Amino acid sequence: MAISFDAEHKVFNLSTPNTTYLFGLFKNKFLLHIYYGKKVTGSFDIKDVCDYGVRGFSAESVLTPGEEYSENDMPFEFPTYGNADMRIPAFHAKYEDGSTLTRFMFAGYKITKGKPKLKGLPAAYVEDDSESDTLEIELKDEETGISAFLLYTAYNTCDIITRSVRIKNHSQSNVKLDRVMSMNIDFHDNNFDFVHLHGGWAKERHIERVPLMRGFMGVDSKRGASSHVHNPFFALARKNTTESSGDVYGFGLVYSGNFVAGVDVNPEDISRVFMGINDFNFEWNLRAGEEFQAPEVIMCYSADGFTKMSQNFHRLVRKRICRGKFRDTTRPVLINNWEATYFDFNEEKIVAIAKAAKELGVELMVLDDGWFGKRNNDDCSLGDWYPDKNKLPNGISGLAKKITDMGMQFGLWFEPEMVSPDSDLYRAHPDWILATPSKPASLGRHQYILDLSRKDVRDYIVGFMTENLSAAPISYVKWDMNRSITEAGSAMLDKERQQEVSHRYMLGLYEVLETIMSRFPDVLFEGCSGGGGRFDLGMLYYYPQFWTSDDTDAVERMYIQYGTSMLYPTSTMGAHVSAVPNHQMGRTTSIDVRADVAMMGRFGYELDLAKLSAEEKEKVREQIIRYKKIEQIVHNADMYRLVSPFDSNNMAMEFVSEDKETVLVFYFTILGKPNRRPERLCLEGLENGAKYEESETGRVFDSDVLSNIGIQFVCDHDFQSRVMTFKKVK
Ligand code: DGJ
Numbered sequence: 146m147a148i149s150f151d152a153e154h155k156v157f158n159l160s161t162p163n164t165t166y167l168f169g170l171f172k173n174k175f176l177l178h179i180y181y182g183k184k185v186t187g188s189f190d191i192k193d194v195c196d197y198g199v200r201g202f203s204a205e206s207v208l209t210p211g212e213e214y215s216e217n218d219m220p221f222e223f224p225t226y227g228n229a230d231m232r233i234p235a236f237h238a239k240y241e242d243g244s245t246l247t248r249f250m251f252a253g254y255k256i257t258k259g260k261p262k263l264k265g266l267p268a269a270y271v272e273d274d275s276e277s278d279t280l281e282i283e284l285k286d287e288e289t290g291i292s293a294f295l296l297y298t299a300y301n302t303c304d305i306i307t308r309s310v311r312i313k314n315h316s317q318s319n320v321k322l323d324r325v326m327s328m329n330i331d332f333h334d335n336n337f338d339f340v341h342l343h344g345g346w347a348k349e350r351h352i353e354r355v356p357l358m359r360g361f362m363g364v365d366s367k368r369g370a371s372s373h374v375h376n377p378f379f380a381l382a383r384k385n386t387t388e389s390s391g392d393v394y395g396f397g398l399v400y401s402g403n404f405v406a407g408v409d410v411n412p413e414d415i416s417r418v419f420m421g422i423n424d425f426n427f428e429w430n431l432r433a434g435e436e437f438q439a440p441e442v443i444m445c446y447s448a449d450g451f452t453k454m455s456q457n458f459h460r461l462v463r464k465r466i467c468r469g470k471f472r473d474t475t476r477p478v479l480i481n482n483w484e485a486t487y488f489d490f491n492e493e494k495i496v497a498i499a500k501a502a503k504e505l506g507v508e509l510m511v512l513d514d515g516w517f518g519k520r521n522n523d524d525c526s527l528g529d530w531y532p533d534k535n536k537l538p539n540g541i542s543g544l545a546k547k548i549t550d551m552g553m554q555f556g557l558w559f560e561p562e563m564v565s566p567d568s569d570l571y572r573a574h575p576d577w578i579l580a581t582p583s584k585p586a587s588l589g590r591h592q593y594i595l596d597l598s599r600k601d602v603r604d605y606i607v608g609f610m611t612e613n614l615s616a617a618p619i620s621y622v623k624w625d626m627n628r629s630i631t632e633a634g635s636a637m638l639d640k641e642r643q644q645e646v647s648h649r650y651m652l653g654l655y656e657v658l659e660t661i662m663s664r665f666p667d668v669l670f671e672g673c674s675g676g677g678g679r680f681d682l683g684m685l686y687y688y689p690q691f692w693t694s695d696d697t698d699a700v701e702r703m704y705i706q707y708g709t710s711m712l713y714p715t716s717t718m719g720a721h722v723s724a725v726p727n728h729q730m731g732r733t734t735s736i737d738v739r740a741d742v743a744m745m746g747r748f749g750y751e752l753d754l755a756k757l758s759a760e761e762k763e764k765v766r767e768q769i770i771r772y773k774k775i776e777q778i779v780h781n782a783d784m785y786r787l788v789s790p791f792d793s794n795n796m797a798m799e800f801v802s803e804d805k806e807t808v809l810v811f812y813f814t815i816l817g818k819p820n821r822r823p824e825r826l827c828l829e830g831l832e833n834g835a836k837y838e839e840s841e842t843g844r845v846f847d848s849d850v851l852s853n854i855g856i857q858f859v860c861d862h863d864f865q866s867r868v869m870t871f872k873k874v875k
Contacts (some may be wrong), residue, residue: 147161147301149152151189152186153465154189155171155173155190156169157282158172159297159299161300161301161304163304163448163580164183164446165182165447166186167179170191171344174208175222175284175287176222177219178220178221178331179220181332182446182448183446184695192703199215200413204229207229215525216229216230217229218413220331220333221331222330223249224329225246227247227370232417233407233409233417233744235328237324237424238289238324239323240289241319244289249285249286249293251282252283258277259276259277259279262306264436264438265685266652267400267466267655268399269298269307269465270466271300271854275301276580277300278298278835280298280666281295281296281297281517282294282297290315291314291320292312292315294311295406296527298838300461303460304446304447305457308327308442309328309438309442311439312439312531314432314433314434314436317433319430321390321429321430322430322456325421325422325439326420327440328549329418330418331417332381332416332417337357337383338357338383338384338386339351339379339381340379340711341364342378342709343374343376344705345374346373347694347695349373349694349708350376350705350711352708352791354382356566357411357416360409360526361409362408363407364405369402369403369630370679371400371680371684373674373675376680376681377404377420377682378396378406379399379406379420380395380451380454381418386450387450389452389829390450391449392447392448394445395444395454395712396442397443398682398683399440399441399442399466399683400441400686401681402647403422403648404423405422405424413859421440422648426644426647427645427648428645429644429648453628454711455784456783458711458713461838462685462717463715463716466685467689469666471689471690475773475776477554478769479621479721480507480539480751481511481721481749482512482513482751483514483725484724484751484752485753487515487524488514488515488523491515491535491536492536492537492543495512496547497550497753497755498510499551502553502754503551505754506765506770507749507769509554509556510553510556510831511556512541512544514625517530518569525591526565526568527564527565527570528569528595529568529569529570530609541557542617543621545617554620555617555619555621556620556623557619558623559623559624561595561606562594562595563592563594563624563626564578566592573873575806577595577599577605578593579635579650580634581643582634582636583799587631587632589628594628594650596636597650597653597657598638598652599635603653603657607657614664614665620667620668622668622671624671625673625674625675630650633650639730648849653865659687671685671691671719672687672690675696677692679691681790689717690718691717693719696730697751698729698730700730700815703742704791706742707786707789710786715746715780715784716781718751720744720749721743721748722739722740722743722768723752724753735864736764737764738865741866741868744772744811747780748769750765775809779794779800782801784799785800787829790815794816796811798811799811801829801831806873807870807872808830808837808871808872809868810870811866812858812866814865815868816863817862817863817865823858825856825857825858827851828856829849829852832848833849838873838874839869839870
């Protein structure tokens with residue numbers, strides 16, 4: 146059993162192959178966190194680990210009348226506002242009598258095999274009940290009639306524990322939920338660094354590591370999407386933790402909207418960490434008998450550094466967050482016309498790009514923005530999803546037929562959640578946009594956001610997507626979303642519910658995606674949001690890949706893809722070779738470097754291949770053959786971050802197949818140094834005692850030589866790359 150309750154010592158024990166999570170029932174009333182870390186098999190008694198004697202200025206406990214505890218130091222498993230704990234609570238609500246106090250007490254638990262689905266929300270899943278156990282604990286506040294159901298799933302197959310919370314209103318009155326965190330852990334000390342992924346458009350998910358301060362620190366999004374700026378991920382690492390050693394705790398939220406994640410360190414150096422829907426501008430009305438489901442957090446503890454943490458996350462994301470046909474199959478190498486033409490194309494141009502690409506081995510032609518309405522720039526036509534006959538006289542079906550007749554697959558771009566003011570859709574339904582009633586809404590990229598909290602809007606989106614995907618042989622959809630959500634309000638909801646809109650939008654979007662994707666299981670969906678502005682675990686439940694960034698420069702991509710790999714596997718990262726000088730950076734790198742960087746992701750091209758020299762075309766042909774050979778390894782292997790571009794002038798990643806038979810090493814120099822000795826790179830994850838043959842040269846190395854002495858790379862030029870393949874000698 147991965148989960149058990151020791152009734153004698155009052156301790157809940159959750160275990161994964163290498164980790165243990167413990168919390169206990171104190172005074173038979175409330176839950177206190179005990180431990181999360183390396184696997185522990187010995188038993189504990191809740192009494193042995195909880196000594197929360199009186200400290201200056203502490204109050205008499207209302208939870209255990211007559212006894213004094215310093216509740217402000219107690220490690221509550223799910224803290225509320227309502228006693229003498231003055232730290233940031235996981236739960237805060239307003240009741241009809243004006244009170245905001247909640248006092249949850251333990252009311253029962255059950256342990257089941259497997260893992261239940263979360264109503265209306267994406268979540269990690271199991272395919273067989275033997276993969277995990279789930280613990281559901283009920284906490285109840287008898288006075289207010291509110292229950293919190295804490296859900297924990299411990300996987301047997303990887304070191305992942307998931308958590309989420311469901312709130313139920315058993316009372317007869319309306320309750321306003323202000324804050325419902327999906328997870329809270331009160332760690333015993335504050336000797337940690339906070340590691341997170343920050344960025345902006347074209348510079349997503351850069352790694353930052355800062356020491357915890359006393360007081361509150363954290364990251365969030367108020368942009369209606371998880372956003373380019375902060376990703377719903379963070380890790381707490383010990384000071385000495387490196388990629389390959391030391392303790393680290395990682396947390397990822399399976400949600401795509403406004404989130405908050407942070408740490409509150411109290412004067413006793415206890416670190417309260419939490420993650421969930423952002424409570425900023427959030428309020429949920431829970432009527433009598435209703436339930437509210439908070440999204441899921443996936444948690445991983447690694448005793449062996451960041452790489453092990455990421456490998457665990459990657460395994461889960463690849464196989465138990467991503468779903469559908471494309472989870473396990475190879476995916477087509479694509480060409481996308483965006484950076485080749487932008488809005489300036491017609492059928493002839495697209496067919497020519499496809500033809501040149503087909504000749505070199507590309508399998509899928511994707512037509513990006515600009516094919517519908519009268520969209521010759523970005524200031525009109527979103528919402529008018531019928532082909533522009535000036536550009537495409539034979540419509541999408543005519544173009545798609547030409548492409549598929551060539552033996553290629555055809556893919557199409559949509560931005561279904563948006564509407565341009567200059568569109569037939571907006572003229573017909575001006576009230577369909579997100580806006581605060583009676584106040585004008587801001588435009589972003591000349592567009593408004595459709596109000597997906599409305600059923601009529603959701604039906605409309607499902608309707609036109611179904612029509613378009615049924616009318617032509619479309620094998621791939623790029624689902625874009627090109628602005629932040631501001632002024633989230635809905636004309637359909639009454640005034641008390643306006644602060645529900647951001648979350649209702651997400652629930653609406655998830656419903657739409659579920660409907661469309663189950664209707665078209667053979668279509669490969671790639672998510673996008675001005676690049677990686679909604680690259681999160683919630684989205685990956687629907688699309689198995691996401692456009693990582695609008696920045697296609699090979700050097701910038703090294704940083705972006707390296708940072709992204711903290712939580713997300715390469716199998717989810719769309720990565721294309723584009724033209725030089727690069728359109729975002731003006732930088733010129735060789736087609737080899739551009740391809741080698743893109744091969745550490747879902748590989749494709751985004752330029753007019755017809756414009757390449759004969760030599761470059763030959764390289765493209767070889768690149769596609771090479772990628773096809775390594776695709777399954779890169780996307781299913783254990784990934785090792787060997788050299789960080791954030792700490793050095795180089796970048797290196799290694800991929801070791803699960804059976805340790807094949808090893809791929811990607812090594813890059815960013816800026817070369819003159820007259821420089823070669824760098825040595827030691828490999829990781831090899832089989833002890835085995836010999837490995839380097840494919841290109843046929844040289845055979847002992848694994849301990851590769852792991853300890855390493856291989857040499859010359860780094861005397863800017864923007865160089867080298868990819869090496871090693872095969873275990875039989
Ligand atoms: C933003 C995307 O990230 C780009 O790749 C492209 O699809 C444009 N939108 C089109 O408007």
